[in-house]
Amino acid sequence: MKQSRFNIYVTVILVSGALALSSCGGKKTAAGNTEEAGEHAHEDSANVVTLTAAQFQTAGITFGKPEPRQISSAIKVNGFLDVPPQQQVSISVPMGGFIKQTTMLQGMPVKKGQVLAVLENLDYIQLQQDYLEVRSQLEYASTEYERQQELSRENVNALKTVQQAKSSWQSLQAREKGLKEKLGLLNINIASLEKGNIQRTVNIYAPISGYITQVNVNLGQFVNPADILFRIVNTEHLHAELTVFEKDVARLKIGQPVRFTLANESVQRTATVHLIGREISPERTVRVHCHLDKEDTQLLPGTYLQAIIEAGAANVPALPDAAVVSFENKYYVFSKSASTDSTHHFSMLEVQKGNSEQGYTEVTFPKNTVPENIVVKGAYDLLAKMKNSEEHEGH
Numbered sequence: 001m002k003q004s005r006f007n008i009y010v011t012v013i014l015v016s017g018a019l020a021l022s023s024c025g026g027k028k029t030a031a032g033n034t035e036e037a038g039e040h041a042h043e044d045s046a047n048v049v050t051l052t053a054a055q056f057q058t059a060g061i062t063f064g065k066p067e068p069r070q071i072s073s074a075i076k077v078n079g080f081l082d083v084p085p086q087q088q089v090s091i092s093v094p095m096g097g098f099i100k101q102t103t104m105l106q107g108m109p110v111k112k113g114q115v116l117a118v119l120e121n122l123d124y125i126q127l128q129q130d131y132l133e134v135r136s137q138l139e140y141a142s143t144e145y146e147r148q149q150e151l152s153r154e155n156v157n158a159l160k161t162v163q164q165a166k167s168s169w170q171s172l173q174a175r176e177k178g179l180k181e182k183l184g185l186l187n188i189n190i191a192s193l194e195k196g197n198i199q200r201t202v203n204i205y206a207p208i209s210g211y212i213t214q215v216n217v218n219l220g221q222f223v224n225p226a227d228i229l230f231r232i233v234n235t236e237h238l239h240a241e242l243t244v245f246e247k248d249v250a251r252l253k254i255g256q257p258v259r260f261t262l263a264n265e266s267v268q269r270t271a272t273v274h275l276i277g278r279e280i281s282p283e284r285t286v287r288v289h290c291h292l293d294k295e296d297t298q299l300l301p302g303t304y305l306q307a308i309i310e311a312g313a314a315n316v317p318a319l320p321d322a323a324v325v326s327f328e329n330k331y332y333v334f335s336k337s338a339s340t341d342s343t344h345h346f347s348m349l350e351v352q353k354g355n356s357e358q359g360y361t362e363v364t365f366p367k368n369t370v371p372e373n374i375v376v377k378g379a380y381d382l383l384a385k386m387k388n389s390e391e392h393e394g395h
Helices: 002-044 053-059 122-153 159-185 190-194 246-251 379-394
Strands: 048-052 062-064 067-082 088-091 097-102 115-120 201-205 210-215 230-233 239-245 257-262 269-276 285-292 304-320 325-327 330-339 343-357 360-364 374-377
Touching (some): 048 053, 048 379, 053 379, 067 343, 067 360, 088 210, 122 190, 239 269, 246 285, 330 379, 343 379
Antiparallel strands (some): 062 374, 067 239, 097 115, 210 230, 239 285, 257 269, 304 360, 325 330, 330 374
C-alpha cells in the first residue's frame, strides 16, 4: 500500500514538472513571436503616418496631382577661367645661347616688343661672319655671270662656262637668303650688319603684351631651342570654360545667359554661351566656351568657378512647393494610402526634386509611377507627426 502511494506521488511530481516546463517554453515562444511581429510591423509602418479624423480635420489637408507647368530650367555646372591660345605665349630661342641679362620676374607686366632677355654665343658671331662672306662672294659671282653672258653673246666662250657661272651665282644667292632669314629669327639688325657691325649678343623680345606667368632661366644658364624661357598671358580676353554633363547638352544653345561666381569672390558675374563643344569626354562631359559680359584684366586664368546656365523654360510635371518636404537631404511627398471613418493613412514616397518657380516645384517619381491623392497642403504636418511618433517609439 505504501509502495502504491509512493508511485502515485512520483507520477504527480513528474507530470507537474513537465507542465511547468511546457508553460515556460510556451511563454518564451510567445514573447519571441510578439517581439518579431513588432519588428515587422515597425518596418512596414516606417513610411506610413496615421491621423485620426479630428487630427485630419485640424491639419486642413488637401489633395492634388502633378500638373504640367512652364518652369525655368537652370543648369548648375563647374568650370574655370581661361584665355584663348593666341593670348598665351611660350618664349623660346631658335638657336641656343647663354643668358647674359634678364630682369623678368613672375607677375611682371610687359609690353609687346619689350626686351625679355639678352643671350650670347660664339655661334651668333659665326653666323654673321658667314653671311658677310657669302654676300661678298655673291657680288663676285653676279659680276662673273654677267661677264660670261656678254662673252657668250660674242661667241667667245662655251655655253658650259656660262651655265657654271649661273649655277654658282644662284647657289650663293640661295645661301644668302637662308642666312638672312636665320639672322632675322635671332633679331639681328641686317642693315647694321651689312655695314660691318657684328654683334656678339641677341635680344629676346615680347611678342605680345601681358603678364609674365613663368620664368625658367637665370643668369649664365645655357638654353636650347627646345627650352621654354618665359610664358606670357594676356588677360584682356578671359573667358569662362564650363564643364557640362552629357544629359544636359541638349538644353544648351548659343547666346544663353550665364551667371557665375569665382572661388575667391562672393559677387556674381555674368557671361554668355559662345561655343558648345562637339566632343564628349571619357567623363561624359562637354566643354562650353562663354564670353564674359564685362572684361576684367585683374582676373587670373585657371581660377575655379561655379556657374548657372539659364536654359529657358520647359513644360514639366510640378507640384506646389508645400507638397515637397525635405528630410535627411532627400525629398518626399505624401499620398493617401487608405482611410476609414475614424482614421486616415498616408504613405511617404521619395521623389527627385527639380527647379522651382512661382510657387511650383518640378518633381520626378521613381519609375514614373505617380500616386493618387498627393497631399499638397499639410505635408510638413504629416512629416512632423511621423518623426515624433518614431522618437516616441524609440524612447
